[in-house]
Amino acid sequence: MKWFLLFVAALGLGLATADSSADSIETTYNYYRLPTSLRPQKYHLRILTLLENPEDLRFSGSVKILIEALENTKNVTLHSKNLTIDESQITLRQIGGEGKKENCVSSTAVNPSHDFYILNTCQELLAGNTYELYMPFAADLNRQLEGYYRSSYKDPVANLTKWISVTQFEPASARLAFPCFDEPDFKAPFVVTLGYHKKYTAISNMPEKETKPHETLADYIWCEFQESVPMSTYLVAYSVNDFSHKPSTLPNSALFRTWARPNAIDQCDYAAQFGPKVLQYYEQFFGIKFPLPKIDQIAVPDFSAGAMENWGLVTYREIALLYSAAHSSLADKQRVASVVAHELAHQWFGNLVTMKWWTDLWLNEGFATYVASLGVENINPEWRSMEQESLSNLLTIFRRDALESSHPISRPIQMVSEISESFDQISYQKGSTVLRMMHLFLGEESFRSGLQAYLQKFSYKNAEQDNLWESLTQAAHKYRSLPKSYDIKSIMDSWTLQTGYPVINVTRDYAARTAKLNQERYLLNTQVARAYRGGCWWVPLSYTTQAVQDFNNTAPKAWMECGKNGESLPKTIQDLPGPDQWVIFNTQLSTLYKVNYDAQNWKLLIETLTNGDFERIHVINRAQLIDDALYLAWTGEQDYEIAMRLIEYLQREREYLPWKSAFENLKRVGRIVRQTPDFEFFKRYMKKLILPIYEHLNGINDTFSAIPQQDQVLLKTMVVNWACQYQVGDCVPQALAYYRNWRAEANPDEKNPVPINVRSTVYCTSIKHGSDSDWEFLWTRYKKSNVAAEKRTILTALGCSREVWLLQRYLELTFDPKEAIRKQDSMWAFQAVAFNEVGFLLAKKYFMDNVDFIYKFYHPLTKDMSRLLSPLSEQVITLSDFNEFKDFVNNSRQSLKGLEQAIQQTLEIMLTNVQWKERNYHQMSRSIQQLL
Numbered sequence: 001m002k003w004f005l006l007f008v009a010a011l012g013l014g015l016a017t018a019d020s021s022a023d024s025i026e027t028t029y030n031y032y033r034l035p036t037s038l039r040p041q042k043y044h045l046r047i048l049t050l051l052e053n054p055e056d057l058r059f060s061g062s063v064k065i066l067i068e069a070l071e072n073t074k075n076v077t078l079h080s081k082n083l084t085i086d087e088s089q090i091t092l093r094q095i096g097g098e099g100k101k102e103n104c105v106s107s108t109a110v111n112p113s114h115d116f117y118i119l120n121t122c123q124e125l126l127a128g129n130t131y132e133l134y135m136p137f138a139a140d141l142n143r144q145l146e147g148y149y150r151s152s153y154k155d156p157v158a159n160l161t162k163w164i165s166v167t168q169f170e171p172a173s174a175r176l177a178f179p180c181f182d183e184p185d186f187k188a189p190f191v192v193t194l195g196y197h198k199k200y201t202a203i204s205n206m207p208e209k210e211t212k213p214h215e216t217l218a219d220y221i222w223c224e225f226q227e228s229v230p231m232s233t234y235l236v237a238y239s240v241n242d243f244s245h246k247p248s249t250l251p252n253s254a255l256f257r258t259w260a261r262p263n264a265i266d267q268c269d270y271a272a273q274f275g276p277k278v279l280q281y282y283e284q285f286f287g288i289k290f291p292l293p294k295i296d297q298i299a300v301p302d303f304s305a306g307a308m309e310n311w312g313l314v315t316y317r318e319i320a321l322l323y324s325a326a327h328s329s330l331a332d333k334q335r336v337a338s339v340v341a342h343e344l345a346h347q348w349f350g351n352l353v354t355m356k357w358w359t360d361l362w363l364n365e366g367f368a369t370y371v372a373s374l375g376v377e378n379i380n381p382e383w384r385s386m387e388q389e390s391l392s393n394l395l396t397i398f399r400r401d402a403l404e405s406s407h408p409i410s411r412p413i414q415m416v417s418e419i420s421e422s423f424d425q426i427s428y429q430k431g432s433t434v435l436r437m438m439h440l441f442l443g444e445e446s447f448r449s450g451l452q453a454y455l456q457k458f459s460y461k462n463a464e465q466d467n468l469w470e471s472l473t474q475a476a477h478k479y480r481s482l483p484k485s486y487d488i489k490s491i492m493d494s495w496t497l498q499t500g501y502p503v504i505n506v507t508r509d510y511a512a513r514t515a516k517l518n519q520e521r522y523l524l525n526t527q528v529a530r531a532y533r534g535g536c537w538w539v540p541l542s543y544t545t546q547a548v549q550d551f552n553n554t555a556p557k558a559w560m561e562c563g564k565n566g567e568s569l570p571k572t573i574q575d576l577p578g579p580d581q582w583v584i585f586n587t588q589l590s591t592l593y594k595v596n597y598d599a600q601n602w603k604l605l606i607e608t609l610t611n612g613d614f615e616r617i618h619v620i621n622r623a624q625l626i627d628d629a630l631y632l633a634w635t636g637e638q639d640y641e642i643a644m645r646l647i648e649y650l651q652r653e654r655e656y657l658p659w660k661s662a663f664e665n666l667k668r669v670g671r672i673v674r675q676t677p678d679f680e681f682f683k684r685y686m687k688k689l690i691l692p693i694y695e696h697l698n699g700i701n702d703t704f705s706a707i708p709q710q711d712q713v714l715l716k717t718m719v720v721n722w723a724c725q726y727q728v729g730d731c732v733p734q735a736l737a738y739y740r741n742w743r744a745e746a747n748p749d750e751k752n753p754v755p756i757n758v759r760s761t762v763y764c765t766s767i768k769h770g771s772d773s774d775w776e777f778l779w780t781r782y783k784k785s786n787v788a789a790e791k792r793t794i795l796t797a798l799g800c801s802r803e804v805w806l807l808q809r810y811l812e813l814t815f816d817p818k819e820a821i822r823k824q825d826s827m828w829a830f831q832a833v834a835f836n837e838v839g840f841l842l843a844k845k846y847f848m849d850n851v852d853f854i855y856k857f858y859h860p861l862t863k864d865m866s867r868l869l870s871p872l873s874e875q876v877i878t879l880s881d882f883n884e885f886k887d888f889v890n891n892s893r894q895s896l897k898g899l900e901q902a903i904q905q906t907l908e909i910m911l912t913n914v915q916w917k918e919r920n921y922h923q924m925s926r927s928i929q930q931l932l
């Protein structure tokens with residue numbers, strides 16, 4: 001005890017912050033994971049939040065942790081970051097186990113590289129005993145959108161800035177708000193008590209239990225919330241605010257409320273009715289009731305991610321939760337549904353059953369992504385969003401995972417920055433895609449009962465992917481949906497532990513009526529030698545033929561297998577039709593692979609597509625043929641001539657998915673070609689392709705209310721956007737007319753004659769072809785808008801100008817904290833400028849000249865910063881520009897810390913563009929000219 005006092009005296013005030021370098025590191029423990037000798041059993045968290053003085057927004061509090069010792073140890077090591085801890089107030093005592101004894105903390109130390117706070121104990125902690133650790137702490141409510149932070153909004157009535165507080169802990173920021181064992185497998189119940197001025201409301205994971213006055217502060221109260229179920233620290237949440245809320249009214253449902261700033265409360269209705277519906281669907285799908293007595297969802301004005309699934313208190317960006325019938329497009333509405341469905345899916349996948357370690361993050365994110373599309377499909381089947389999401393995920397991954405710089409779904413993680421980088425397309429979209437594959441090859445019964453068994457078994461616990469494979473294998477064998485000699489682990493390891501996906505080459509023997517199949521990794525970088533494209537994936541093979549045309553059956557007719565040493569084994573398929581009939585593999589794109597056929601089969605396919613019979617091929621497979629043909633042409637396995645002949649049929653295509661697939665591919669080619677002399681031909685070709693569908697959809701005219709099929713609304717939105725870009729039909733003059741009418745309105749913030757679903761195109765086109773005052777008009781609307789979706793549409797359109805000075809000014813105001821653009825939205829403005837062919841060079845230069853500043857601007861949100869890179873990578877097409885960027889990267893390592901993965905991808909995409917330009921440009925241009 002004496003020693004402890006001495007230590008405190010030596011520190012002067014007895015205050016230490018975890019990042020102060022004055023403290024010595026007294027321990028040799030330097031592993032990135034916490035020691036396993038202790039386990040938290042329960043947290044009592046008390047936090048007093050001060051929001052009255054905008055100059056001094058802060059919180060103070062204490063945590064009492066009940067800790068069980070599993071092994072003897074002489075210290076308590078937990079996480080704490082940027083917290084001021086009053087060490088003189090720390091207490092430690094034994095409360096359970098052999099012979100009750102006093103204990104204390106003799107000294108403390110920090111290990112800043114792992115955010116460890118180490119309390120050396122006076123007496124050894126003994127296995128089997130329970131201890132109570134009490135620690136007080138304090139910090140500012142930070143501005144970094146992580147930990148316990150501040151957010152604000154303008155109250156238009158009082159003309160005042162209002163402040164609120166809210167948490168964002170995933171993946172590793174609970175430690176910024178209170179000292180804790182901040183790893184996902186240290187689950188414990190939490191009792192949260194919040195202190196605040198009584199003019200505010202406080203919410204947390206659980207319902208309120210009791211409220212009493214603060215002992216000393218006048219008009220302050222303490223609100224204690226009910227004890228939670230055992231949960232990971234990253235799911236704890238609380239907020240103090242003056243928001244309004246809407247209760248939901250679905251019977252037999254947990255109490256469900258939706259919160260927003262008072263002036264946006266009208267925009268809560270949609271999420272308030274959708275949320276409980278999808279929650280009920282999951283209860284039935286998973287066979288497990290939502291375990292908490294209530295659930296709140298809240299729209300936070302400043303928010304880094306899209307949304308966060310905190311158990312019982314889900315937080316969102318405004319754009320992901322709020323919906324305005326007057327300002328939000330159909331795509332905006334579907335986005336709200338999909339985000340709400342995603343976060344509520346996490347209440348089971350993630351919250352109830354959590355990954356053991358961040359290596360298996362995809363178990364959280366891939367599942368939530370996949371299950372969300374099931375949820376949305378169930379509630380709004382008329383959207384056909386399952387098909388759309390599946391294709392969109394596949395298209396994303398076909399590109400992303402064809403890079404050498406990609407990584408496996410399941411990947412080792414050591415540093416916090418690596419955890420953040422893992423929230424990427426591989427965890428989300430590839431994770432979701434392989435789950436869909438399993439769902440389709442196992443069938444409904446096995447898949448669902450396997451999932452239910454897994455969720456039951458690991459409720460309130462943590463799991464790894466092998467646990468999931470085991471439950472699914474058992475179910476698959478029980479329902480005979482998988483041969484007894486197969487197990488899910490062997491199959492799925494090839495998809496989750498291995499980077500990439502295969503291309504399957506199908507070579508038919510027309511006389512023998514067979515086809516020989518082999519596989520290799522598909523890579524965009526064509527300089528990688530064949531020898532390095534190895535790998536083997538277990539591929540469920542579904543296929544159909546021109547005579548049978550059974551695209552509904554996605555069950556495998558055969559499997560591509562891998563040998564004992566992981567080598568790929570060729571496969572022969574028997575009983576195929578003769579030389580006058582095509583075959584198509586991978587019905588409905590149920591599995592993540594590309595297919596290359598022999599020339600005859602391609603020829604047969606092109607015939608069917610172009611002779612008007614194309615609707616006999618499933619709409620997803622039409623999208624597949626377009627994507628495969630254009631990719632294979634890009635990488636040189638296919639002639640551009642054949643690929644371009646194939647997509648000619650689009651002049652008669654009227655469905656959304658094939659167009660989406662085509663546009664995604666043509667967009668990439670266009671971004672290169674538009675910087676070359678032959679763009680003229682490409683433009684003419686695009687016009688020819690787009691005009692029929694543009695006219696079929698009645699152009700840009702407001703026919704939306706007459707469109708019965710919802711995905712045709714999305715098709716029209718997309719086609720109109722392309723039509724105005726390529727000046728098809730009357731698109732540009734009509735768009736300008738709409739904008740003029742809007743500008744002529746007496747009160748343009750109240751009345752907007754532009755049809756909602758083409759506003760992004762109308763605004764962009766008018767800014768592109770318009771005057772300085774058109775730009776100012778739109779910027780004023782941005783500042784006055786009360787709807788996040790509308791703000792985003794405007795922000796993107798403002799980047800469409802061709803005036804260099806406007807674009808430059810826009811870039812600068814984007815990163816100016818005094819201006820109207822929130823940090824969370826800044827990347828959209830930057831992207832808009834950078835994707836614009838005039839803005840590209842400005843944006844690239846701005847990024848390279850200001851990278852230090854930009855790094856500090858976003859710090860610690862490196863993920864947000866990485867979003868600035870993709871428009872740069874897509875448009876670099878010469879070797880010298882590639883080299884310039886590479887040198888820049890090498891000279892800017894410090895300011896690109898935490899973006900290593902994004903940088904690797906950027907460089908690789910630039911390189912593949914350079915390759916394309918050198919190898920394919922002339923060939924493609926020639927084949928286009930033949931078709932004009």
Ligand code: BES
Nearest residue numbers: 170171305306307308309338339342423
């Ligand atoms: N768990 C994530 C939130 C998150 C993302 C936390 C990154 C920490 C780092 C949440 O469930 C999520 O996935 N949000 C998405 C939106 C979702 C609908 C795809 C996001 O933030 O982009």
Ligand code: ZN
Nearest residue numbers: 342364365368
């Ligand atoms: Zn998620």
